Amino acid sequence: MITAGIDMGTQSVKVVILKNGEIASRNQAFSGFYPTKAAEQAFEEALKKTKLTLADVNYVTATGSGMDMAPYANSTISMMGADAKAGVYLFPKARTIIDIGAEEARAVKCDENGIMINFVVNERCAAGAGTFIEAMARALEVKIEEMGPLSLKAERASPINATCVIFGESDVVTLIHRQESKPEIARAIFDAMADRITSMVHRLGINPEVVLVGGVAKDVGFVASLKRKLGINILIPDHPEFAGALGAALSAMSRVKGGKN
Amino acid sequence: MKESLEKDDTEYWRWQEYHRILPGKSWKNKELITAGVDVGSVGSKAAIMIDGEVYSWGIMRTGSNSPDSAKKVMDWAMEGTGLKLNDFKYIVGTGYGRVNVPMANKAITEIACHAKGANYIWGPSVRTVLDVGGQDIKAIRCDDSGRVTSFLMNDKCAAGTGRGMEVFADLLKVPIEEIGDVSLKVDVEPPPVSCTCVAFAKTEAMGLLRKGWSKEKVLAAYTRAMAIRMCTLLDRVGCEKELVITGGQSKNIGIVSRIENILGVKCLPMPKWRESGLDPMIAGAIGAALLAKALYEKSQKS
Numbered sequence: 001m002i003t004a005g006i007d008m009g010t011q012s013v014k015v016v017i018l019k020n021g022e023i024a025s026r027n028q029a030f031s032g033f034y035p036t037k038a039a040e041q042a043f044e045e046a047l048k049k050t051k052l053t054l055a056d057v058n059y060v061t062a063t064g065s066g067m068d069m070a071p072y073a074n075s076t077i078s079m080m081g082a083d084a085k086a087g088v089y090l091f092p093k094a095r096t097i098i099d100i101g102a103e104e105a106r107a108v109k110c111d112e113n114g115i116m117i118n119f120v121v122n123e124r125c126a127a128g129a130g131t132f133i134e135a136m137a138r139a140l141e142v143k144i145e146e147m148g149p150l151s152l153k154a155e156r157a158s159p160i161n162a163t164c165v166i167f168g169e170s171d172v173v174t175l176i177h178r179q180e181s182k183p184e185i186a187r188a189i190f191d192a193m194a195d196r197i198t199s200m201v202h203r204l205g206i207n208p209e210v211v212l213v214g215g216v217a218k219d220v221g222f223v224a225s226l227k228r229k230l231g232i233n234i235l236i237p238d239h240p241e242f243a244g245a246l247g248a249a250l251s252a253m254s255r256v257k258g259g260k261n
Numbered sequence: 262m263k264e265s266l267e268k269d270d271t272e273y274w275r276w277q278e279y280h281r282i283l284p285g286k287s288w289k290n291k292e293l294i295t296a297g298v299d300v301g302s303v304g305s306k307a308a309i310m311i312d313g314e315v316y317s318w319g320i321m322r323t324g325s326n327s328p329d330s331a332k333k334v335m336d337w338a339m340e341g342t343g344l345k346l347n348d349f350k351y352i353v354g355t356g357y358g359r360v361n362v363p364m365a366n367k368a369i370t371e372i373a374c375h376a377k378g379a380n381y382i383w384g385p386s387v388r389t390v391l392d393v394g395g396q397d398i399k400a401i402r403c404d405d406s407g408r409v410t411s412f413l414m415n416d417k418c419a420a421g422t423g424r425g426m427e428v429f430a431d432l433l434k435v436p437i438e439e440i441g442d443v444s445l446k447v448d449v450e451p452p453p454v455s456c457t458c459v460a461f462a463k464t465e466a467m468g469l470l471r472k473g474w475s476k477e478k479v480l481a482a483y484t485r486a487m488a489i490r491m492c493t494l495l496d497r498v499g500c501e502k503e504l505v506i507t508g509g510q511s512k513n514i515g516i517v518s519r520i521e522n523i524l525g526v527k528c529l530p531m532p533k534w535r536e537s538g539l540d541p542m543i544a545g546a547i548g549a550a551l552l553a554k555a556l557y558e559k560s561q562k563s
Contacts, residue, residue: 103461125418126460135460165460166419166428167302167396177325 001256002052003059005082005248006039006073008066011102011130011215013039015046016245017057018253025049026242031066040071061252063244065104075255080108080119082247087211088114089250090237095207098226098234099243100197100216102130107201114250120204126165128196130216135165136189139172140182148221151186160188163196186221194225201230211235213243274427276304276437276509280319280337283537288316288344295351295557296338297374297549298331298365300358303395303423304509305330307338308546313554315381317342318543323395327358335364351557353549357396369552371545372401372412378548379505380407382539383529388501391491391520392544393510395423398491400498407548413498420457421487423509428459429483432466433476444480444515451478453486462486480515488519495524505529507544 002024007014013035017025027046029038047053054072062070063082070076077085079099087097088110097108105122122128126135137144158180160171168189175185201210210232216222217240227234237243288294291311299306301323308318319337323330331354339345346364354362355374362368371392379390385405392399398421401412419425430437451474456462462483469479495504504526510516511531521527532538539547 124456124461125458127458131460163417164419165458166424167417174325 001253002057003061003249003252003256004043004046004057004072005245005250005252006043006060006062006064006070007082007242007244007248008035008039008062008064008070009101009244010065010104012241013042013064014242014245015039015042016242016249017046017050017052018249019050021253023246024052026239026245028241035066036069036071039069043072059252059256061248061255063248074252077248077251079244080106080116082244082251083108083213084110084116084247085114085250086213086243086247088112089246090243091209091211091235093209094211094235096201096204096210097243098197098201098210098212100129100212100214102215105129105197105200105214107204109204109207118204120200122196122200127163127168128193128200130214132165132168132193133189133216133219133222136168136172139169140176140185140189142182142186147186147189148219150183151190151221152224153183154181154187156184157191158184158188160185160192163192168192187225190219190221190225191229193222194229197226198229206230206232208232209235211237213237213240215241217241271434273430273434273436278321280317280340282317282341283315286311286314286316288342288348293350293554293557294344294348295353295550295553296335296349297546297551297553298335298352298354298362299356299371299374299543299545299549300327300331300334300354300362301371301395301545302357303427304542305334305356305358306543306546307334308543308550309338309342309344310547310550310554313551315539315547315550318540318546320540320542323358327361328363330358331362331364351553353553353556355545355549366553367556369549372399372414373409374545374548374552375399375507376401376403376409376548377407377551378544378546379403379507380405381547381551382532382541382544383503383505386503387505387529389495389498389504390544391495391504391506393421393423393491393506393508393516395509398422398494400494400500402498402501411498413494415490415494419459420462421490425459425487426510426513428463429466429480432463433480435476435480438512440480441484441513441515441517443477444484445518446477447481450485451482453489454482455486457486457490484513484515485519488516488523491516491520492523495520500524500526502526503529505541507541509542511541
């Protein structure tokens with residue numbers, strides 16, 4: 001059985017193809033101005049990698065903020081639902097999934113079957129999402145991929161009270177003028193964001209094991225800050241940015257099997 | 262359309278810095294000279310009072326160093342008056358940088374100062390003060406003596422603040438002082454932008470411009486979203502008549518008229534600050550100078 005999940009994110013679209021419940025292929029592309037087109041291409045390339053054609057795919061489920069624009073989709077699943085499914089598939093003991101994307105952060109509580117029980121969302125504020133790191137990297141004149149490794153070199157954290165991207169930019173400039181070192185500023189940025197995510201997760205309550213997914217999970221600097229702030233270990237899968245697409249593909253599988261979702 | 266998205270070096274966000282001495286007043290032979298220095302996140306304001314009456318003030322942009330900004334704006338308020346720092350009996354610092362006002366005898370929160378200052382500017386009928394500053398929005402309720410009875414604030418989020426407006430002025434290339442008028446140049450009010458976060462609203466605005474929306478329409482949609490946000494805060498604190506708006510955004514007619522429209526109330530009219538009236542931006546500094554007077558008098562009694 002071949003199923004696929006498409007995650008129509010605000011910044012990039014992700015595709016995961018499952019063959020009998022095993023990941024056969026994954027692919028991603030920038031959403032750009034034409035996310036549907038971007039997703040079509042990403043999907044076709046993912047198929048090519050597995051030497052499959054569209055006709056071989058039994059069922060496609062879409063998720064992500066742009067899920068209504070997804071091509072080929074037979075059904076959709078909420079981002080929280082997809083997170084829960086993917087989290088438990090990747091780590092069977094996972095009960096809390098934190099997903100941080102470009103513009104939104106979520107924490108989802110789920111049961112052992114990957115069914116969502118409750119969730120909290122940080123939306124409409126860039127300070128709790130990947131956009132924050134991007135904007136701060138620009139202010140610090142550092143490439144975004146360098147931010148994490150840089151922050152790990154910090155010996156201490158400079159205090160920063162940024163909880164807003166707009167003010168964060170001027171805070172960073174002030175710290176630069178004060179001649180704080182870049183590693184320390186980078187660490188302060190991650191600490192500020194981790195504070196925000198921590199308070200969001202605490203509203204939900206922490207149920208171990210805790211899994212972190214979404215593009216921001218790839219940032220070693222943020223992960224170190226979040227571990228410090230939460231005071232617990234966090235599990236991170238390989239390719240954490242594909243969790244949403246994986247969850248959607250798993251949902252597609254249960255649909256074919258006649259399950260509820 | 263394309264050209265309007267290209268960068269240029271004009272600083273559209275830059276607002277007018279100025280100082281003024283009210284005519285017909287003198288401080289010679291006067292007993293009690295006090296000052297309030299309000300170091301905000303975006304603007305620094307200083308007001309000088311003689312026996313509890315406003316004499317002069319200065320408004321300028323806050324620099325990266327709060328003590329410096331406090332000193333500069335105080336110097337500016339004193340410029341041309343002949344006053345020196347040691348003529349002052351008492352100085353109160355307020356605003357975001359209030360603990361960094363070197364010449365201040367005491368620091369007082371801007372909430373107390375804005376209520377007090379609004380009471381001075383508009384009179385004792387004021388019951389609700391909406392202070393829209395550079396970095397936060399405060400909805401304050403007060404009694405007839407300008408004492409705070411309750412307040413709510415939206416802290417450290419640029420949505421709806423002066424800083425957020427500056428970002429939009431730059432993005433749309435509309436001088437900040439014209440932004441209110443421009444936002445009203447629409448035949449039909451468009452729906453508000455869906456994102457309140459300035460970072461996302463910027464992206465949304467770019468999308469709308471690409472779709473062919475005019476600057477005016479985009480600005481109207483953004484200003485409306487911000488006004489709704491302010492009204493939510495006012496609703497939560499319980500908006501009572503009379504309502505006044507202080508802080509830099511009180512000069513944004515686009516914001517003020519939309520708040521009036523949404524709440525169905527009329528704000529007390531803004532003083533004619535361009536002529537000889539008081540500037541609603543200095544409400545906090547005026548309140549601080551008044552509290553300085555009260556504190557000095559209290560210290561003399563004991």
